[in-house]
Structures are given as structure tokens and as C-alpha cells.
Amino acid sequence: MRVALRYPDAGSLLELDNLDDLLAESRAIRDAGFGSVITYSPKVFIPLTKACRDVCHYCTFAKPVRSGQKVYLEPEEVLEIARKGEAAGCSEALFTLGEKPELRYKAAREALDKLGFESTVSYLAHVAGLVRDQTNLLPHLNPGTLTAEEFNRLKPFAASMGMMLETASDRLSARGGPHFGSPDKSPAVRLQTLDAAGEAGVAFTTGLLVGIGETRRERIDAILKIRESHERYGHVQEVIIQNFLPKPDTKMRAYPPADPFEHQWTIAAARLLLPGDISLQAPPNLAAGTGAELLEAGINDWGGVSPVTIDHVNPEAPWPSLEKLADITASCGKTLATRLTIYPGFLKNAEKWLDPKMRPGVLRASDSEGLAFEGRWTPGGLEKPPVIRSNGAVDPRIRQVLDLEPGTELDEQQIVALFSARGKSFHAVCAHADSLRQKVNKERVHYVVTRNINYTNVCTYGCRFCAFSKGKKHESLRGPAYDLDMKEFSRRVAEAWDRGATEICLQGGIHPGYTGETYLNLVRIAKEAAPEIHIHAFSPLEIWQGAQSIGLTLADFLSQLQAAGLSSLPGTAAEILDDEIRSIIAPDKIMTDQWFDVMEAAHGLGLKSTSTIMYGHVETPVNWARHLMRLRRHQQRFNGFTEFVPLPFVALEAPMYLRGQSRRGPSWREAVLMHAVARIVLYGAIDHIQTSWVKMGPEGAAVCLRSGADDMGGTLMNESITRAAGAVHGQEFAPWQMEELIRSVGRDPVQRSTVYGPVTSERRQRAMQAAPLDPMVNTPFSGKRLRQTQQA
Template sequence: MPDRILSLLDHARSGGMLADDDIHLLAEQAPLAALLGTAEAMTLAGHGRSVGYSRKVFIPLTRLCRNTCGYCTFATTPGRVPSAYLSADEVLAIARAGVAAGCHEALFTLGERPESRYRAARDALAALGHDSTIGYLAEMAALVQRETGLLPHVNPGTMDADEIALLRPMSASMGIMLESSSTRLCERGGPHWKCEDKLPGVRLDTLRRAGELGVPMTTGILIGIGETRRERIDSLLALRELHRRYGHLQEIIVQNFRAKPGTVMAGAEEPALDDHAWTIAMARLVFGAAMSIQAPPNLRPGELEALLRAGINDWGGISPVTLDHVNPEAAWPQIDALAAETALHGRQLRLRLPLVPSYVREAARWVPAPIATALLRRADASGFARPDDWLAGTGTPPSAAALQPFARRAAAMSSTASAPVSAPLRAAIERAEQGRTLGEDDIVRLFDAHGDELHAVIDAADRLRRQTVGEAVSHVRNCNINYTNICQHRCGFCAFAKSHAASTLRGPAYRLDAAQVAARAEEAWLRGATEVCMQGGIHPHYTGDSYLELLAAVKQATPAMHIHAFSPLEIRHGAATLGLPLRDYLIRLRDAGLRTLPGTAAEILDDEVRALICADKLDTAQWLEVMEIAHEVGIRSTATIMFGHVEEPRHWARHLLAIRALQARTGGFTEFVPLPFVHMESPLWHKGGARSGPTLREAVLMHAVARLVLHPLIPNIQTSWVKMGATGAALCLQAGANDLGGTLMYESITRAAGGANGQSMETGDLRAIAASCGRPLQQRSTLYEVLPQNAAGLPLTGGSPPPDSDPRRMIALHSSA
């Protein structure tokens, strides 16, 4: 192979964009095997092992069309259909069948501008109150969205700017196949002869207008209709030029022509599989690793491996309800069978929404607010459709469908065969087990684990947990006191904080004085608590002395109680109001009785995310600064992450790496606590700006990946029964977690967000969660010292926690336990 060809393929594989001439050179000279190998590597780099599909219904609004393409059986004449257009009732009946079958998308297929050719179409539109097919389409798309919740994807053909603008408010996405940029195909005898809407310039103009209006578009080419390979490349390059200018081509379809009886091209030769694979590979090289490239699986039954190896990352729309109206002879594959065949070739089938995942993650940019909200609420952190109905904090146990991936894990564990895991994922797990720092891409890969790879990540985390801290499930008897919900900050995710006069959401504004806080602490001590956790809003009248007063009151009422209090935000507020450096103020708090800090206010330690959810709060560097200084003066802390709102897995990776880096310097974190976002009463969610919390898979994986990434520096991974519920917490205990947190008397922050798991959990309930995993329950102190038990195996409480010790010595102690 010439050096120039090798160099170009290496450049593409490493993420470089190829010039037009270079693309043509590869198309003419590169061996097929080299093209396919490069395209597959690029696809795996851009999309991992995931292969998307959209579960949809096809609504053939009209089969009348003014064009007469030589290969089409969809378009027909008025005398061959019961009516020119589907009625509203017929449209809704199809849509409702789709909802019943679990679809997210309503794909409107239709002919182009039949009213310009058929009087029957004009009369039917007039009776429906419209003068254009596109006007009626807009009404029906809005009706389907309003009445069924399905998200419309519309394929009306060529459009002017006003028509695109008309359809945009009720369309999650739009589509128009370029098919080919070759004007030669529009000449006499060609497949597009006398098809004015198939003139390449007209179709490219529609795509250009959509780009100018910021509308996400699906497009692509149809191969095998008489074009040459060079013309295919020219078509792909014409699309790339538009995408470079506007960034609006969400996916490229490479569809193979199928000869159909009764058409002009009934006897034409269909493209061979190698020819199709070559074109897919060239499309990948033209558009790069990130573009979503699809081919319809029903047009290549039994030949899907070749399409995957060529660069496909998506199978497009598949309907469990309606046939493929454009290719009615080609039945859709059963989705379970497609998943199995996809898995057979080392990939994972994943349900997506009408927008491909990368566009869902930027939904606010691409679609109107109501549709962006609907997309976000149905999406997971990667932009795919949520695969389960589990919601953090609701108190509703996971459904059988949500538990299915973990049930399969049990079956896999009973087998002697090793799970098929990709080499990069296996390498990342091995590095984590060795205690080495992982890279951001490695961590994102761990979070992307599905199927057998999910099992591998969970198993590795559980192994590390067993080796590091043993079998016991620990917990602390504690009391949560949220002394005020009045806060001068306006974090978008928070349903707890109120203004002075607030009376909305979950209760009015309040403030407990120091005596009330002390009384609650004393009550908790008498009930066996060894820790009091105090946090509140940033009250505008609080100063640094306010926090010192709370410490003094609790210390006087319960001298032996461990005081775990004040987030880094409160620490900064207290120091600023007294004009003290952070170090001096933390020393004053320590000397007044503060023993440890909660790791809250961290949310996501990435300022890109913080700008969206808590712009007026402390930034990442400020949070880390408070923690580092606290550790240096002998105050240890927890570390948390609040996930499942607007962030992506790469932000999770950055957060974990920031925590690990600080722990490597100070050794001051006692535990890491994943906190799934509870969305129900969140202002940001109500405004349509956040997802509906993490999926069950994401929540469990967060515990597993944290165990791997933070090993061996942070030995304790806590799962929140308040957020996860009993069943979810048990799953996390089998995925790297070793701690159930506290009994949390008076817990109120999660309840303010809409949580329903209660204010407290008795020891017996926690023991039942541990026992469901075959593990014993052990009471601990805040600093993870084991507390003694009586003869009946019950914890002895009411005593003083052991004295503080050097945090680095504590890590060594925990790691050897």
C-alpha cells in the first residue's frame, strides 16, 4: 500500500479531517480491507460499542406525490388509496398503538407536494382546512405530540424557509434524503427524470435553509440507482460542506437500492454487500468519528456484521407496530433478534430518541423548549433513551425491566466462561485494580459499560471492595439537622432552599435557633446517635459566629457527640463575613468542636456544569481549596457527587479525578458518596432544563466506577438509601459500595426535592438490606472505627467516638482491614 494512503488513513484514524482530494484519492486507491479497518476503528472511537436505534411508528400521511422516481412503490395515484390523506383519527390511532408498544418517535412519511399534481389532493386539503400538505402535516404533528407524547420526526421533502419554520415548533427533527448530487440522474432515462424535487440543488437548498434556521436534519445517499462511486463521494462531500457551515446534520444514512416489481427499475441490479460496505466506510472517512452513520437493517437481513465492520453506529428507525412503507417487502427485524445479532458481533443495541445522542445533549440549542424538555426528561446521561422507569428518591422499587441487566449478571456469574470484554475496557479495569490513576477517556469508557462489560465493571468493583474493606456493611447512627432552609443562593437543582417569604414547594421558610438545634442533638444522643450532621442554607443574616454558636450549643448539650457539619459553601461564607482567611476560620471551628466536614456543595466539580446549575455558588477550585485546607488543619471530610441532571459522563470522570488528586495530596477524605439527583421538585427540572435523575444502571455504575477510580486512596464507598431505596442500595452493595450511611433522623433535603424514602432508617432495616446481599451489618463511628457490639450482636451506642488520628494513617488502616 502506498505511503500516502497509509498516512491518510492514519490521519483519519487519529481524528484528523481529510481534504476533498484526499477523500477521492482513498476512494480510488485504498484497499477495501484498509478502508474497513480504519472506518471501524473510527466508529469505535466515536461511539464505543453502542449501536443506536429509534423505536418508532411510521405514519404515512399521504402516499400521493408529484414526483415519479423510477424505483419507488410508496408513491401512488388517488384511485389506488382510500383517501388522499389520513384523517386525524387515523393518525392518532397509529400513534397510540406506538405509545402502547413503547415508542418514542412518530415518523411522518409522505409524498412531496401532491396538491400541485392532483386535484384530489387539493380538494382533500380544502376539506381539512389547509391549502398545502405541509400545513396539514404541521397540524397532525402537533396533534400527535399533544395527545400522545410521541416526538415527531417529519420527512416532507423539499421545503422553503417558511415551511421549515412552520414545522420546527412541533418537530424533534426533520429529514430529507439527498440521494445523490448527480444531475446526470435527472436526465431522460434516469431514475429522477421529470422529478423536480429530486434536482440536487433543490434538495441541498432545503438542507441549507434548515442549517440557517438551526434545525437538526437527517439526510443521506441512496446507492445503486445508476450513480458512479465518484458521484457518491461528491454527494457525501456536498453534505459535509453544509455540515461544516451549520453543524446541523445529525445523521447520515447510507441506504442500498432495492429493486421492486412494478417499477421502471424492477430489473436493475442491486448493489453488492461489499459495495455497500465500501460506501459506508467512505462516509465514515468523510464525516469523521463523531458523525452518526446508519443503514437500514431490514434491507440487509443476515448481513449486519459487514455493515457494523464498515462503520455503522446506528440502525435508524425500527417499528414494532408499522411496516416500512417505503420498502414494504422488507420486514423490520424483531428488536430482540436485532439486539442479539448486534451483540453477536461485539456491539450493544441501545434505544435512542428522535435526535441522536450528541444532539440530545445539546437539545436546548437544536429544538424549541417544549421538545427539548421532553427529550431531556426521557434521556440518560449519554443522550440515549432511558432504558428503565426507575427514579431516584421516589420510594418505588425498581421494576423487573430495570433490574434485568443485573439479573443477567447473576446468570453470567454462574457460568465458567469469561465475559467478552473489549481490550481497552479490560486494560482500564486492570490499571484500576493496580491502584493507578486512570485517564478521563478510560473512566468514560467504564461509565459506558453495558451487557457483559457492565458485569465486568461491577464484578471488578465488588472484588476490590472485598479485598479492601472486607464483607461487613457499615453504618453510622446519626442525626441530620438542617437548621435553616433560607438561602441567598439560587441553585437551579435545589428544592430545599427558600427565600424569607417562601411558602411554595415543600413547606415554608424556617430557621432553628441554637437551642433548638442543641435539643435535637441531645434527643438523638439519647436515641443512640454518635454523630450529628448539621447543614443549612446560606442565610443572609448568618455570619461566621452563627456557625460557632451552633457548635457551642451542640457541644454543651452533647459533649461526646461527633459534630459533622458545614459544607464548604458555609465555611467560605463564615470566613468571609468575619474577614478571616479560610485556614484561620477552620482552626476556630476545629477548636470549637467541629470534627469533620460533609462533602456537599460539590455537585459536579466541573465549572462547565456549575455554570448551568449553581452559577452563583463557589466554583470547583474554591470547593477543593476549602477541603484541602480543612484536611491540612486536621479536619477530615466526606466527598460527594450529585449526578443525573445536566452533566455527561466526561464530567463524572473529571469530578472523580479531582477527588482522587486531592486525596493523594492530603488523605483527608473518609468516604465517597454518590448522590443521585432527585428531580421531582427541582426548579431546574420543572423549567425543563434537567434530566429526570440518573437511570438505575448509571446510579449503580457510579458506585462501581468510583470504587475503581479512587482505589486505593479512598477505601469507603457509601450508598444513600434515601436516594437509592432499599433495593437500589442493595445493588450498590454488590457493585463496590461497603457503607449504608446514616440513620438520618430528621432528614429533610431529599424530602424537599420530592423524595419519599422517609426521614430515618432503623438499624434493623439497614441490617435487612445488608442481609439481602449475604453480608453482616456493622456500626461504625464517623471516622470508620468499628464500634463494639453487645452479646446479642447489637451495637453499643452513646459512647464517645475514638479520637482523631492522622488521615494518612487512617487510610493505611482501612486499606489493610
């Protein structure tokens, strides 16, 4: 990223005559920092009060208080506006209000007293808290000049705050100037507020008003003062470069609007003078042209755009439709994306910039990059997936990766770039992944007839993402604790074989009484019940715990399991194979190296396994990239992974989501991209990419089959873990349903064995004619059940 110009160089901007060159440099800096994405915040305006103690000579927002006129919106009025915004898909509630009207108007003081508040700031805190707690919107507050103490009072109720500096020129506050008679527009007072926001650790928005009589030099001075404050506190997330438009019924109604070229010049000057990670925005509804000229000047953000309310500050200027805004953005080769009111860079350091009471709402509203979670689809639910428009142009960084020779080993930065794909870039990545899928698997789509048997949900671990296990930390989660009676376990294995299964998948909680002998007995009992069935069993965590419990090495324990009848391993308990994340979501679980130690031991014995990722909680695309790179390197050494299975995080009943400590799972875009990017990264190493119909839903699985996936996984017969987390799918997806869905996307269904071998016609025919399942009995947990399992 380009280093901002220092103060001694700023004056040279005044002498630049070639605007085109200046704009080109501004765009280059913008593109280096923000790529091809242009953001906006879908917001709803809440004009809490239009009373103000200042009298700016261009403003129509502030109104004098008239006798009998309501001064403040009532709490229910605030919530009504907020709920309309929520229903329309907004993520931001922008509170606009005049500067401390109680200091000027008796009626404002009386209104506050009637509402039960001592000041406008205290009332703002109350109603912003209502919006925070009773809607999914994130409050952004614009209360004007504040002290650090007032910022701290408001911080629990806001994801971000703002105040336009407008100008650093004292001259404009003199008699005859636009700010005469407005004490809060004194540059010194506003700069004190800017610093106070930094002291309070507030993610802050500020900016300039161009064309109210200031000079270029004064604009540069204002930009530099913003920069100096940011260098002290690091709190300025965006700077608005707003152009003045004269309004009727104001003293400046005959004043000319800001010169469009001066507006562009100021945007470019700000881009060159400010640090490269500060966002620049200009309101699209005030654009002198189509708005494309603002993108040409170097903005990377359109600001807040409301599908519900007018721009109360500029009511004469209607918002462009989101479709039009997307088209304008695309005309400049960029892709429009929604963001939150707090920017991604600040969300990464949430402990500093967000009060603990704000963090849950912000996390739930965000995607993996810290932008807004788009659409209502979540894994395991019934919501219809959103349509991702093919707008904009393919990001050059992404095109560069897609043009590499297939199978080229990608680095972390290249993989992260693929995960950032939106609009046309998203469709390009998915299409490229699908072409690679076709090279490896032709038109075949695989599935396996299997039964999941979760023999216990009792677990000593307190993984923060898990809604399945029952233990002291998870007693409140759905369902009682159980530990299967071995007769019931054996019955389920035999029933699976009778219904045409070629595989049983065995996994459970880490029961406090289970040892390696328990797992050996489970395999033996399964083999007695169905001697020819493939036993796909035990996560690497169970293998690790089992080996330790009886004092064996991993290789020796796996050898004993193999001799007893174990056929392959599920590559679960992986979550994110990056200790930075594992230490957050499962600090007492095996770490990344230990997970790979189990896989190395298993693959060294000839035992195959799947590989998985569980994504969409607290991690970012950087962690996804590290996970995929580590899997590829292991596969190149041992060739033991049969497939890669993306498992989107189902959040609804997960402990860390219920506590406000995680996102709500991956967005639809992220979930599809995980399949596509995995195909690209793992091409030439792992041939099969599986989509989870349990988590993606049948409709979502069909899209993934067009985006790099070639496998539908298992029919399951029963599934407990995902349903415990709140998913509605998972009981059984019969073979005929599998084949019907596969044919609906123009592919050829292939029933496979666990390790991608053929199945006999007898197995296939029996699976197609399977009788209904008998009722299951989950034996309540007791010590007697445990002793029976160990002694069987």
C-alpha cells in the same frame, strides 16, 4: 480521529479491487470515532399522508388519491399512534409523508382546508407540536424538499429532520429513469434543500439509495456533495446508505436488488470520504444477509427500528426484534445502545440545533452522553431498576484501563471511557470495582446510626437544582418556610441520643440572618443536649458564609467550631466540582477552589469530612472525571476524606427540571457506574464508597454493594432535602433493616462511628430497640426565631 479523504483522492476508490482491505479501513475509522457502541433509535412511524406529487418508479409508499379516500391522518389518529409508541418505549416519532400533495391533488387542498391549514407543512407543524407537547416522543420530520423558511417554521416542533438525497445524478431523472416525472427528485432541488437545512440550523439526516441504476462514480459524487454541504454548515448528523429492493406493483418490480457487495463498498466509501463524526447507518430490515455484513462494512448505527409499526416505506421487510438486533451486534463484538433522533454531538450545542421549545423534551429524554435515557428508573422513585444485558464484548479502551495496576492514577480520557461502559463492558467495570472493594473492606458493609436535622429551609441562594430551600426564587416549592425553635432543635438532638444515635448531621439553608455565631450556638446547644454525640455539621458553603459574616479566616472559624464541639464536616455543597457546571446550576454559590479551601482548612485542623458528588442534571462524564481527579489529588495531600458519597440528582421537584433546563437525573446504568468508577479511580486514596439508600432505594443500594460500594450511610431518622425534591424514601432505615439488607447480598453488617471507628454495645443495643419518633414541629419562620437562635 482520521481525517476524511479529500476530493482528489476519491477517484482512487474506483480502482480498489480488494473489498476486504477497504472494509477493514472503514471499520478502523468507525471504531476510532464511535468505539464499541452501535446505536439505534426506537421509533414509531406516523404516515401523515401517503399522497405525493412525485411518481418514483420504485416506491410503494406514495399512493394516488382516490375519490372518497382520506388524504391525511386526523390529529387524534396521530396521537393514538404516538401514544402506542410511547407505551412501547419509543423515543422518536418519525413523520413520513409524500412531497406536497396539495400541489398535485385538489382533494389534498380540500382536506387541508377542512383541517384549517394552508399547506402540508403547516399541518405537519401542528400535529408534530401535539406529539411534542402531549407525549414524551421527539418528532423527526421527513417532509421532503423545503426552503430555509419552511425549515424555520418546522424547527420548533422537531428535534431533527431529514431527506434522502438518493443520488446526485441528473441522468436518473431523464425519461426511462427511476425519477422521471418526479420534480422533487431533481438533484439540484434536493441539494438546495440540503443547504437550506444547514442555513436553518437543523440537525439533518440524508443519504443514498444504492442500486437504482447509478454508477460507483455517481455514488462518490453524491457523497462528496453531502460532504461539501456539511463543510459549509456542519449540520449533517447521519448518512443512510440504503440498498434498493424491488417491490411488486411498481415499474421497477423486475429490476434486480442492489448487489450486496456494492452496498458494502458504498458504506465503506462513505466512511472514508465523510468526516469521521458523521454517523453511517443502513436499515437492518433490508439487509441481504444477517445484518452483520453491514457492521463489517463500517456502519455505527442501525437507524430507526420500531417495536410498534411496520416500515411504511418498505412494508414487505419486517423489523428484526431488538433481541435479535442486539445478538447480531454482539456477534461483531459490539454493544447495542439506544439513541435519540438528534445525535449527541448536536445535543452538546443545543442552542444552535434545537429550538427553545424542543430543548426541554430532548434534555429529559437524554442521558449524560446525549444518548437515550434507558428504562423508567429515576433516583428516589419506586420504579424497578432495569436489567442491563451482558451482551457484546468488553470495549478495548475499557479493558486497557481495567488491566492497569490497581491504584494507578487515571487521566480524564480513561475515566470517561469507564463511564461509557454498556453491556458486557458495564458488567466488567462493576465486577472490577467489586474486587477492589473486597481488597480494601473484605466482606464488611458499614452503616451509622444518625439523625439528620435541617434547622432551616430559608435560603438566600437560588441554586437551580434545589427543591429544599425557601426564598424569593423558590416560594412555589413544596412546604412552608421554617426556622427551628431551639427547644425543638435540642429535643431532636436528645431524642436521637436516646434512640441509639452516635451522630447528628446538621445542615440547612443559608438563612439571611444567620452568622458565624448562629452556627457556633447550634453546636453548643447540640452538645448540651447530648454531650457524647458526634456533631457532623455544616456544608462548606455554610462554613464559608459563617466565617465571612464575623470576619474570621476559615481556619479560625473552624477552630472555634471545633472548640465548641464540631466533630466533622459533611462534604456537601460540592455538586460538580468543575466551574463550567457550577456557573450554570449555582452561579452565586462558592466555586470549586473555594470548596477545596474550606476542606483544606478543615483537614489541616484534623477535622475529617465526607466527599460527595451530585450528578445527573446538565453535566457530562467529562465533568465527573474532573471531579473525581480533583478529590483524589486533594486526598493525596491531606488524607481528610473518610468516604465518597455519590448523590444522584432527584429531579421531580427541582426548579431547573421543572423549567426544562436539566435531565431527569442519572439513568440506572449511570447511577451504578458512578459507584463502580469511583471505587476504581479513588482506590488507594479513599477507602469507603457509600451508596445513598434514600436516592437509590434499598434495591438499588443492594446492587451498588455488588458494584464497589461498602457503606450504606446513615439510618437518618428524618430526611428533608431529598424528599423535598420528590423522593419517596428517606424517613428512616432502621438498623435491623440495614443489617437485613446487607446480609441479603452476602455481606457482614458493621455499625460504625462517623469516622469508621467502633461503637459501644450500649449504643448498638439502644439503636436496635429504639422507640418510635415523637412528632416533629417545624417552627414557622419569623424574626423572633432568628433572634432566639443568635442569642441562645
